[in-house]
Amino acid sequence: MLLNIFLMAPQGAEGGSSLLGFLPFVLIIVIMYFLMIRPQVKKQKEKQKLVDSLEKGDKIVTSGGIHGKISGFTDDGKTVILQVDEKVKINVDRSAVNLVKGKTQA
Structure with missing residues (x-):
């Protein structure tokens, strides 16, 4: 009996585009890009800009919560002397710098 019901069920539309079936998945991926990936990339660029703009005398806070004043940089430039x-x-x-509390007056 159940088999007869399945056999009598109408078949899918003939000649329909299979690309239309992928449209919801494409929309979900586009929405995820704009809601999740793009803001993260923007945040990373802002952090890199902050790290690149560090100068001697700046007051900073590290990601570990250490507050201090930059007294210099190592020769390779990757480390801050705090x-x-x-x-x-x-x-x-340098990558541990989380916040600049005060910039040096030029």
């Missing part, structure tokens, strides 16, 4: 107290200096990766 002064956290009068006689305390630490080396921090």
Whole structure:
């Protein structure tokens, strides 16, 4: 009985474009790109711009929550020498800089 019902069911439209079936998937991918991927890329560019603009004397906060003032850079330029107290200096990766609290007055 159940088999007869399935056999009597109308068949799909003949000659319909199979590309129309992929349209919802394409729309979902486009929406995901604009809602998830594009903002992340924009955020990464802003962070890279922030890291590239670091100068001696800037007050920064690292991703680990360390506050300090940039007293210099290493020779390779990948590491920031951060002064956290009068006689305390630490080396921090440039990529660990999360926020610039104050820029140096030029």
